[in-house]
Amino acid sequence: MKSEDCKSLDPTAPGKRESGDDRRIAVAKAARAIIVEKGLEGLRTRDIAARVGINIATLHYHVPTKEALVALVAESIRAEFRAQALRNSREGKTGLEQLHLEFDDFRETAREMPELIIILTELVERARRDAAVAAIVLPLHRFWRGQFADIFRLGIADGSFRPDLDPEAAAMIATGALSDSWRRPDTSPSLVEQALAELERAFIRRP
Amino acid sequence: MKSEDCKSLDPTAPGKRESGDDRRIAVAKAARAIIVEKGLEGLRTRDIAARVGINIATLHYHVPTKEALVALVAESIRAEFRAQALRNSREGKTGLEQLHLEFDDFRETAREMPELIIILTELVERARRDAAVAAIVLPLHRFWRGQFADIFRLGIADGSFRPDLDPEAAAMIATGALSDSWRRPDTSPSLVEQALAELERAFIRRP
DNA sequence: CACTCCATCAATCATTTGATTGAGAGGAAA
DNA sequence: TTTCCTCTCAATCAAATGATTGATGGAGTG
Structure with missing residues (x-):
């Protein structure tokens, strides 16, 4: 020490x-x-x-070097996202319940670490040109999307979601809508809530 | 000489x-x-x-000045988007038909002017810090989202879409998902098509 | 022709910026 | 104490970068 x-x-x-x-x-x-x-x-x-x-x-x-510096930042961001993603257990929940958990995680991150997504956006942007950053940041997004896809797959099986739901496509829509809403400076919190509710209605199974 | x-x-x-x-x-x-x-x-x-x-x-x-230069670029981008948005008439179409037209516009832009969104993304990013750019770029996105919202409102009225659809939220989801899919370098064209199809299923009225 | 304005260029300035060098302080080990 | 390694700094470099200056040729106009 x-x-x-x-x-x-x-x-x-x-x-x-x-x-x-x-x-x-x-x-x-x-x-x-x-x-x-x-x-x-x-x-x-x-x-x-x-x-x-x-x-x-x-x-x-x-x-x-500055390149190493950017990589360091990317690493620190990844660590934080990773930690956040593993906080709540998903064991034994239905697809819909897990979707709600995912939404809660999103709300929490948006509330308590709003700067994370700003930095992540900048990094994603740079990832287009910087392979070192891409290697850290792109898997992060794929992980997030994959988690949604898993939830949708589970939810289709347990009857939470529509049988004709395309898990991969739905995951893409969900993560896209969330990250975009997060990124934009002109989206009110209430609109985000509306979007979350609408996402649920969009994918849920109708009687 | x-x-x-x-x-x-x-x-x-x-x-x-x-x-x-x-x-x-x-x-x-x-x-x-x-x-x-x-x-x-x-x-x-x-x-x-x-x-x-x-x-x-x-x-x-x-x-x-360089600032004026960036503003010039933003202007040129806006002009192109504006021109593209006004090409196909929406008159007399149902909500669903207009949604399809919107998807077609998206496909066309993605195919023929893929660099537009790259630049737009950079500009949106900078808009967070540059008021001059923000004044040009943010209204552009609001216009796009507003167009979706109008379509959803119409579609709810004419029975194309679910009665419990929230037009603003749906518009946010649609534009968010599309722009995000466009932005990401790792999204295959087929996945985009899947997402478009899923967006339709998400909002359409079920018998 | 004389006059004026637009568009252009070579040269240069003043900073900014990432990176390097060489020296040195402090602690731990020998 | 001596030696060695980690960590720190003042000073400086070389390249780049946005911007400016003063001058020039040509087109349009009276």
């Missing part, structure tokens, strides 16, 4: 040295904040260093 | 001078091509000038 002292993010930071891992975490956090403010496009190594309270060279010591 | 030569890249530009409007159009076109290649982030005034075949100073003569 090397660093029981500082940890104060920026203001005073009396302690002199920090372990490498902690620094990398702090760097990722600062980078994410800047991405939220100015976008990936406006991400500057100097700004990160300033926010963490270290020298540019020190930043480069911990994260050698 | 300084510039009898250049113009090499653009086949339609044998003469020396071009009218201001034509230049601006050429600049917008070049900028869009570069955005597709490298993203808004990789857009450089020099690259644009080189592609158009003019000097950087000349570029700045026509488009004073």
